[in-house]
Amino acid sequence: LLVECDFRRPVLASRFGVESEPGLSDYLAGEAQPRDVLRSVDVHGREAVDVLPLIPAGGSVFQPAEMIGSDRFASFVEQTTGVYDIVIFDSAPILPVGDTLELMPRVDAVLLCVRLRQTTRDQALAAQHAMQHLPSRPTGLVVTGLQRGSDDDYYGYYSYAPERGAAAHAG
Numbered sequence: 001l002l003v004e005c006d007f008r009r010p011v012l013a014s015r016f017g018v019e020s021e022p023g024l025s026d027y028l029a030g031e032a033q034p035r036d037v038l039r040s041v042d043v044h045g046r047e048a049v050d051v052l053p054l055i056p057a058g059g060s061v062f063q064p065a066e067m068i069g070s071d072r073f074a075s076f077v078e079q080t081t082g083v084y085d086i087v088i089f090d091s092a093p094i095l096p097v098g099d100t101l102e103l104m105p106r107v108d109a110v111l112l113c114v115r116l117r118q119t120t121r122d123q124a125l126a127a128q129h130a131m132q133h134l135p136s137r138p139t140g141l142v143v144t145g146l147q148r149g150s151d152d153d154y155y156g157y158y159s160y161a162p163e164r165g166a167a168a169h170a171g
Contacts, residue, residue, distance in 0.1 A: 001053045001084040006092040007064040010057035016041045023058020069102040077106045094127045109138040116145040
């Protein structure tokens, strides 16, 4: 299940070609039922078509951080993670607003996305620092904005497996 929690700049409904309302904000405000906010999107893979369950952000929200910090949202997280094997909460950027910091303690893992040539080193370090103030959890990093065929994507084809018994060195 893909849940859009970026109430400030929602984009998933338009990207997937589904109605934006009612959505998560409408459900959290008590104005919609779960069946009203759930969409199904056909996703074409290499060998098959699959269905992606999606909940768009919905209508505009006056106080997004408070909505994500609400008991109703906590209950929503508990319910969805009990029904779906994997639930991805797509959230606002971590630094400019507090919405994502409200969300992070409620999830099992974090995947931080940074855009090549747009996210600065200082911003990445500030995000890391902000996350250090939250309970520890598995964290991954995705670099977006790579252009196929450019010098940047060279490393996507490179991998290194250390010899057995060798120590890894990050440096």
